[in-house]
Amino acid sequence: MMLRKIKYSKITIVIFLTVLIWVWADLALDETFPVPGATIIIAESSPNFWVSFGGKASTFIDNIVLKGPASKIAEIKRKLSEGTLNLKFSLYPETAAGPYTLNVLDFIKKSAELRELSGLTAETCDPNTLTVDVVKLVERPLTVQCIDESGNSQKCDSIVPSTVDMLAPGDWGLDKLIAQVKLTRSEIEQARKEPIKKIPYVELAAEQIRESTKTVMIKLAPEEDPLTVQRIEDATIGINMSPTLVSKYYVEITNLPTVLNSIAVKATTDAKRAYEDQLLPHMTLYIFDSDSDTEKSQEVQRKKVHYNFPPEYVRTGSIELSGEPVTAEFKLIPRPSAESK
Numbered sequence: 622m623m624l625r626k627i628k629y630s631k632i633t634i635v636i637f638l639t640v641l642i643w644v645w646a647d648l649a650l651d652e653t654f655p656v657p658g659a660t661i662i663i664a665e666s667s668p669n670f671w672v673s674f675g676g677k678a679s680t681f682i683d684n685i686v687l688k689g690p691a692s693k694i695a696e697i698k699r700k701l702s703e704g705t706l707n708l709k710f711s712l713y714p715e716t717a718a719g720p721y722t723l724n725v726l727d728f729i730k731k732s733a734e735l736r737e738l739s740g741l742t743a744e745t746c747d748p749n750t751l752t753v754d755v756v757k758l759v760e761r762p763l764t765v766q767c768i769d770e771s772g773n774s775q776k777c778d779s780i781v782p783s784t785v786d787m788l789a790p791g792d793w794g795l796d797k798l799i800a801q802v803k804l805t806r807s808e809i810e811q812a813r814k815e816p817i818k819k820i821p822y823v824e825l826a827a828e829q830i831r832e833s834t835k836t837v838m839i840k841l842a843p844e845e846d847p848l849t850v851q852r853i854e855d856a857t858i859g860i861n862m863s864p865t866l867v868s869k870y871y872v873e874i875t876n877l878p879t880v881l882n883s884i885a886v887k888a889t890t891d892a893k894r895a896y897e898d899q900l901l902p903h904m905t906l907y908i909f910d911s912d913s914d915t916e917k918s919q920e921v922q923r924k925k926v927h928y929n930f931p932p933e934y935v936r937t938g939s940i941e942l943s944g945e946p947v948t949a950e951f952k953l954i955p956r957p958s959a960e961s962k
Contacts, residue, residue: 652694653744655686656701659708661725661751668788668831671756672714676826682710682746685729689741697741710734718757722750758788763800765821765837770805776842779816785833787823799823802839812841850943851893853884858926858949859902863910870913870953874906875921880949884928888940892931896940901929906949913953923948 659682666672674680685708687697700706710732715721729735729743762784767775785800800821804812811817816838822830858880860872874880884903886893896903904926912922925946934940 651688652691653686653688654694654697655684656697656706656708657684658682659685659710661710661712661728663829664711664713666714667716669758670714670716670718671754671758671790671825671829673754673756673826673829674751675754678826678828680751682725682729683748685746686744687738687741688744689738693738693740697738708734712753714753714755716755718755720752720754723753725749725751756790759791760786761789761791761793761798763787763789763798763821763823765800765802767802767804767839767841769809770803775804775809776845778840778842779838780840781816781838782835785821785835785837787821787833788831789823790825800833802837804839804841809841812839813843816840846887847889848887848939848941849889850885850887851890853886853893853897853903856881856884856904857902858904858906860906860908862908866908866910866913866953868956870955872906872908872951873954874949874951876950880904880926880947882947884947885943886930886940887943888934892934892940895931895934899929899931904928904947906951908951908953921950921952923950925949 660679661674661682662679663672663674687694697706710729711734712723712728725748726743726746729746735741735743763786764784765780765782767777767780769775780802787800789798800823802819802821804817804819808817808819817840818836819839820836821833823833824830858874862872886896888896906924906926908924926949928942928946930940930942
């Protein structure tokens with residue numbers, strides 16, 4: 622039996638064609654898919670420069686068209702529908718002062734984040750270019766101010782030192798040369814008792830801060846009472862008693878000018894205005910059936926009035942009476958129809 626001579630060239634051609642067919646088939650299965658809402662963020666740069674997209678630390682890419690195997694695209698679609706897809710690209714900017722134009726597609730193609738999406742490439746994106754602002758910072762004296770977590774200024778007894786040298790844009794005016802110290806609620810309470818140590822920071826833009834290398838000692842002023850004594854003029858009073866008493870008596874308040882004298886309250890401006898403008902009378906004199914006893918009804922009686930402060934301001938401690946409630950002096954005068962019975 623003769624062994625046929627193996628023709629290696631033919632085998633090589635067959636293998637090559639097979640591989641070519643598989644590669645072509647794999648490429649034919651590639652898909653493209655637009656992914657909305659990717660983000661480019663500024664990574665840490667030199668401390669001597671402030672890099673931003675028009676003053677912002679990040680910017681959105683409206684749409685990136687990704688291309689790759691159907692299985693990879695299916696995975697991207699699944700993550701997008703589940704809300705777990707979070708495409709963020711970190712930009713390590715140039716450190717030369719002045720704005721420059723970033724080719725967004727080239728940047729994304731070369732990014733480490735895209736390489737992690739093995740098998741996917743970026744085909745197009747919108748926008749195509751972005752302007753990156755690079756501002757050189759210079760050391761300048763900044764005035765230290767203290768704020769709470771809501772950004773409200775806090776009155777200080779002392780800040781030592783009152784200024785710190787920090788890096789800031791050279792073109793900032795004096796009104797912007799501020800280094801802030803932010804205190805939590807517990808820190809505010811502590812700083813009212815004794816000085817506390819904090820690190821000031823300068824806010825270049827939203828989400829972009831630089832901390833000082835030095836600390837300051839903050840001592841806050843004692844807490845001020847937000848309520849001030851104010852007076853309600855043209856006070857009004859209502860009388861509350863049962864229908865039985867109304868049918869038998871009418872009420873005469875014998876010291877009405879005193880009762881209707883201005884009411885002194887400790888309140889915020891809003892609480893005082895709400896009390897002043899309400900439809901209810903400012904005060905109510907409550908008279909009970911027991912006040913109509915034969916002996917009592919023949920004499921002047923005395924009772925403290927009730928103040929009808931708006932409940933929503935009472936709950937928040939925004940209004941209270943300053944001083945003692947006024948005492949109304951009154952008599953129950955029998956109605957003629959009741960006397961004839």
